[in-house]
Amino acid sequence: MASLARRPFHANHAPFEDRQDDPLAQILKPPPGESAEERARREQAAHEAHRVSLQIDESIQEDRKAYERRKKAVKVLLLGQAESGKSTTLKNFQLAFTPSHFRNERLAWRTIIQLNLIRSLKTLLEVLGEEMSSPTEAPPPPPPQPVLSEKARGKLPMGAPVPLGVVQNGTVHHSGKPPPTSTRSVRFSTQPQSQAPLTDVHRRARARLLPLLKIETELTAKLFPELASSLGPSGDGETAAPRTPGVKEVVVRAGNGWKDVLVKLQQENGNRNGRSLGDELGAALEASKDDIVSMWEDNAVKDMLRRRGVRLQDMPGFFLNDAARVSSTGYEPTDDDIVRARLRTLGVEEHRFAMESGASGQEWYIYDVGGNRSVRPHWIPYFDDVQAIIFLAPLAFNLMLEEDSKVNRLEDSIMLWREICQNQLLEGATLILFFNKMDILQATLASGVRVQKYVPSYGDQPNDVPHVVKYFRDKFRGYHKRLSPKPRPFFCHETSVIDTRATAVILVGVREGILRAHLHSVNVI
């Protein structure tokens, strides 16, 4: 006879709680002398437990479905050093293939762009403050070919003095003569200096603009509370605006839902004046609009910036030329504004795409990573199971890394490329190389910077875009061929991903190529 324990539960006609052989039944047995009220409570609790259990089952089912979906989807990883243009490429993907989703996030970007504008303004006001605090000091003669200072690119901690000389390996050389192997060489134009002096008008305009920095600090702290602890009091004694040591630009931590936080901040009432912080920022910018525009267009300010080697327009997320529009009430970012907005990525962000145009039905996952050296170890778990890598390598042969001013940016890109090529986990992945920021390469070469000075092996080949691109393409191709664990085709595109039209054309080709390789790998074609 089959034992009671092996019989199906429903075959046992004894009430569940009365079964002597089932330990669970014994536990669940009603206590002796249970009142009607206690019984109702117990049954209610059992009912609730059953509901929760069903919910857990459903969520496990959903997780399993999502896992299956992800397994079948195309997965693409965007890699490259910080500021190489990964997030900007992602925005181009969104704009080209999921435009309605891209445009739905317009409101969230408004505040980021306004914060970008204030960040440039902050640098401008700091430089102005330093200049004004030593009014009697005659400005030092400009070096023959001054280079872009660290400060100009927002690389120095707030409050650090603006270097007036040449920056090499993080050291400022004040001799006026560039050292033999100068490292930063984004030169500014040598226009004749006007004699326009800085006056009390500038001082007063600066004082009126300083409160904007305070709102920016508060908003940044609300958006990114993990940074709030680094906020410190201002050190210049002139303003209550706190400083953010080490925090030089808006940062997004992966998966923190910053867009939701932003939209909520823009809609919710804040504590003061019944306005949201987003609205407060908008209103303060509108009130300061004329001062910002006048300050940026002022000849004396332009002279001062030029003399100090500060090129705000080279900072990522530069919107001072659009200050009137960005500061206006009701400002709505254009597609172009969103693409140019700077929001540094920390960690890894997953973006799911259900293509709205072409290849519809196919699901894609694009992973956007932070490129700073300190976060690169977080990339590795994503190497397993990706079909393609888009590797962004600006040909910044004359610039140094922000996180290590001794490391040349292009050398760092080549080192990373080599690691990616030889990685065993990635042996089946298609590698697509983007020589990004071609517009900057063009401008750098046009300004007379010679590649040979930074890359002696370049020799005396012509210092123009086609020759420079060919030289480095051959280098990258060589490593790809030599280091790949098994042969795979080499794809290389020249891009300026802030040019959305040109990038859309490239991305259509890239998408088709990745899809073809994916279908090939699962034997569909």
Ligand SMILES: Nc1nc2c(ncn2[C@@H]2O[C@H](COP(=O)(O)OP(=O)(O)OP(=O)(O)O)[C@@H](O)[C@H]2O)c(=O)[nH]1
């Ligand atoms: N001029 C120019 N600027 C570009 C280009 N691509 C990106 N940028 C700008 O460079 C800045 C950095 O771009 P991001 O896309 O944020 O760089 P990232 O690689 O995501 O950087 P991390 O998140 O720090 O790793 C942004 O302000 C972009 O607008 C380009 O082709 N040309």
Ligand SMILES: [Mg+2]
């Ligand atoms: Mg990024």
